[in-house]
Structures are given as C-alpha cells and as structure tokens.
Amino acid sequence: MDSPVPAVADVAARSVSESKKTNIFDFDRAALERFFEEELGEKKFRAHQVMKWIHHRYVTDFAGMTDLGKALRAKLEERAVVHAPQLIFDKESSDGTHKWLLGMDPKNAIETVYIPDKGRGTLCVSSQVGCALNCQFCSTATQGFNRNLSTAEIIGQVWIAARHLGNVPHQQRKLTNVVMMGMGEPLANFDNVVRAMSIMRDDLGYGLANKRVTLSTAGMVPMIDRLAAESDVSLAVSLHAPNDELRSELVPLNRKYPIAELMDACVRYALRKKGESVTFEYTLMKGVNDQPQHARELIRLMREFDRRVQMKDAAKVNLIPFNPFPGTRFERPDDEAIRGFQKLLNNAGMIAPVRRTRGDDIDAACGQLKGQVMDRTRRQAEFRKRLVAQGAGDAAA
Numbered sequence: 001m002d003s004p005v006p007a008v009a010d011v012a013a014r015s016v017s018e019s020k021k022t023n024i025f026d027f028d029r030a031a032l033e034r035f036f037e038e039e040l041g042e043k044k045f046r047a048h049q050v051m052k053w054i055h056h057r058y059v060t061d062f063a064g065m066t067d068l069g070k071a072l073r074a075k076l077e078e079r080a081v082v083h084a085p086q087l088i089f090d091k092e093s094s095d096g097t098h099k100w101l102l103g104m105d106p107k108n109a110i111e112t113v114y115i116p117d118k119g120r121g122t123l124c125v126s127s128q129v130g131c132a133l134n135c136q137f138c139s140t141a142t143q144g145f146n147r148n149l150s151t152a153e154i155i156g157q158v159w160i161a162a163r164h165l166g167n168v169p170h171q172q173r174k175l176t177n178v179v180m181m182g183m184g185e186p187l188a189n190f191d192n193v194v195r196a197m198s199i200m201r202d203d204l205g206y207g208l209a210n211k212r213v214t215l216s217t218a219g220m221v222p223m224i225d226r227l228a229a230e231s232d233v234s235l236a237v238s239l240h241a242p243n244d245e246l247r248s249e250l251v252p253l254n255r256k257y258p259i260a261e262l263m264d265a266c267v268r269y270a271l272r273k274k275g276e277s278v279t280f281e282y283t284l285m286k287g288v289n290d291q292p293q294h295a296r297e298l299i300r301l302m303r304e305f306d307r308r309v310q311m312k313d314a315a316k317v318n319l320i321p322f323n324p325f326p327g328t329r330f331e332r333p334d335d336e337a338i339r340g341f342q343k344l345l346n347n348a349g350m351i352a353p354v355r356r357t358r359g360d361d362i363d364a365a366c367g368q369l370k371g372q373v374m375d376r377t378r379r380q381a382e383f384r385k386r387l388v389a390q391g392a393g394d395a396a397a
C-alpha cells in the first residue's frame with residue numbers, strides 16, 4: 001500500500017448527508033433525460049445543459065449553472081447532487097504519468113492513472129474495488145475484492161482527471177483515450193461500466209470516439225457477447241498465455257472459459273463490425289511464458305484469429321514486460337529476451353509493440369495498481385501470510 005488513507009472519513013460524512021439525493025454522475029444522457037422529464041417535469045434539453053456544465057466546465061454546484069432558471073436550480077438542489085469521488089492524493093511521475101488515489105467510501109480507495117504520450121493522453125480507469133479474479137501476476141489481485149464501483153464512481157475518475165488536466169472536450173483535448181484496465185474486471189460490473197462508457201463517448205460528456213474507449217477483460221465469455229450487443233467500444237483481452245495449461249495457472253478464469261471459447265467470443269466481437277480488431281495483452285514473465293515455444297503458439301493462435309475474421313492484423317498483440325511488486329514470485333525478463341520474443345512475432349508478420357513501462361516510480365505501471373481495499377475475500381490476509389513466510393515481514397505489515 002502506498003500510504004494510509006487519511007481523508008476517507010470525509011467521504012463518509014459527505015455520503016451520509018447526501019445519500020438521499022440522486023447523484024447526477026450516475027446518469028448517462030438517456031437516464032438523465034428521463035430524470036428531467038419524469039422526476040422533475042422538465043424538458044430534455046435541460047438535461048443536456050446540466051451535462052455540459054458538469055463534464056465540459058467541471059461545475060458541480062447547481063447555483064453556478066447560470067443558464068438554468070432559478071426555480072429549476074432550487075429544484076435540483078433539493079433533489080440531486082453532483083458527487084465525485086474524494087481525492088485523497090495524487091502523484092506525478094518523472095515521466096509525466098499521473099496517479100490519483102480516490103476514496104470511494106469510508107473503507108475503500110481505488111487508483112486511476114493518466115499516461116501522456118506523443119499526441120495522446122490515456123486514462124486508465126478502475127471498475128471495481130479490488131478484483132475477485134485472482135490473476136497470479138497482478139498486484140490488484142493480492143488486495144482481494146470488496147465491491148463494484150457505481151457509474152458515478154467510474155465516470156467520477158474521468159471527471160477528476162479531466163478537470164485536473166484542464167481538458168476541454170472538442171477543443172483542448174488532454175484526454176484522448178480511456179482504457180478500462182485499472183483495478184477490477186469491468187465485465188463483472190457490466191451495467192455501471194457500460195453506462196459510464198456511454199458518457200465517455202457522448203458529445204455532452206467527453207466526446208471520445210468509440211475506438212478510443214477500450215474495455216479490457218480477463219475473458220468473461222458470455223459478457224463479451226453482451227458487450228457486442230449493447231455497446232460499441234474497442235475490446236482488449238488479457239491473454240498472457242498461449243495454451244490452456246499455462247493460462248489456467250496464470251488467469252484462473254481460464255478454467256471456466258478456456259482459450260477456444262474465448263477466441264470464439266473474440267471472433268464474434270470482431271465480426272460484428274467491418275474492420276474491427278481485438279487487442280491481446282501478453283504480460284511477459286521470465287521463464288514462465290517468454291520462451292520461443294510460447295511465441296510460436298501465440299503466433300498460431302493469432303493467425304487463426306485473423307483467418308476467421310478474414311482480416312490481416314485483426315489480432316493485435318501488446319507485449320507488456322512484467323512490472324514487479326512486493327512479494328510477487330514473477331520476474332521481468334531481461335531486455336534481450338523481450339526483444340527476442342518480439343522478433344519472433346515480427347518475423348511471422350505480426351505487429352507486436354512492447355509497452356513502455358510508465359510511472360513505475362509512483363507504482364502506476366501496468367499491474368501495479370492497488371488502492372485500499374476492505375477485502376471480503378480474505379485474499380489479502382493470505383497474501384500477507386505468504387509474504388511473512390518468505391521473510392518479507394516489514395513489507396507485509
């Protein structure tokens with residue numbers, strides 16, 4: 001854990017006093033229009049004005065929404081709030097990566113990370129407090145799981161980062177991409193995530209193109225099909241191993257939805273729209289999945305995907321060198337091994353960029369997000385026991 005969470009009690013006080021009111025952050029455009037028409041007896045366009053105040057100008061106080069009549073402002077104040085997560089602290093890395101620790105309730109905090117790069121700014125957003133899926137190489141998994149985040153808590157992360165960055169949708173874009181790759185499995189919190197992604201892509205929200213919002217899943221097969229039916233974002237899959245034996249060990253969800261079923265779902269997802277690709281993330285771990293035979297198996301899997309989707313490079317591979325965290329048994333391969341693995345993929349005609357490690361001086365790199373989780377799975381306690389057994393008493397305290 002980075003540090004204690006001093007301000008979480010403030011969140012409690014605020015949430016208690018405001019809990020009876022409707023949080024506007026929970027509404028996408030359709031839901032907010034309904035709220036205005038059915039609950040407030042107002043016209044739809046008033047909902048649009050409020051969305052612009054919140055997501056374009058970062059105004060959360062109804063009194064400051066000056067193009068609404070006095071009577072409507074008073075009605076809103078009585079019935080609703082615009083309540084974002086509580087900012088506990090933020091840190092900036094020497095490479096410009098920025099991390100926010102955000103309090104969600106008295107016991108739980110999550111992390112959100114912004115990664116600026118040439119001509120783009122990507123925000124990595126969390127969908128749950130902790131994660132129940134227990135991927136073996138993931139720092140979030142060691143924290144256990146507490147609960148899903150609400151739509152307000154998900155879009156609130158975007159709002160806090162966008163406000164901090166001075167992002168002006170449609171004009172001065174600091175935030176060009178969102179990836180649902182932070183803490184949690186987004187498809188296990190389907191409705192809230194889909195609603196939040198709809199605000200990200202709405203012109204009255206953050207105005208991001210569909211392909212600039214990416215949902216990353218460990219492979220919840222039925223929910224991939226539901227996503228294809230109900231949303232229109234880019235799909236990324238945390239693959240990490242090219243065969244079932246290894247993947248079941250690294251990503252336990254594979255025991256329920258093995259690679260063949262997962263690839264079938266990815267093919268269905270890609271085929272729903274012409275020219276659609278799917279990104280497969282592959283975290284390279286020394287001596288575990290970084291050997292030439294793994295590269296060859298991966299190539300076969302990706303080629304088969306391209307063949308079924310009938311498009312060259314329909315499968316995009318992102319290679320992610322493992323980012324170590326305290327107590328993990330995995331190691332990052334050396335640069336030569338990473339380049340060797342990449343070369344095998346390139347020689348087979350595949351584009352497979354190696355993701356540059358960003359923000360590791362503030363523990364914001366891929367797989368390092370932890371937050372503060374009031375664990376309901378007891379996984380945290382087990383992990384600490386294991387650390388102590390390994391002689392890492394202080395780190396586990």
Ligand code: SF4
Pocket residue numbers: 131132133134135138139140141182183184185218238
């Ligand atoms: S890698 Fe993703 S799905 Fe797996 S435990 Fe970590 S947060 Fe959960």
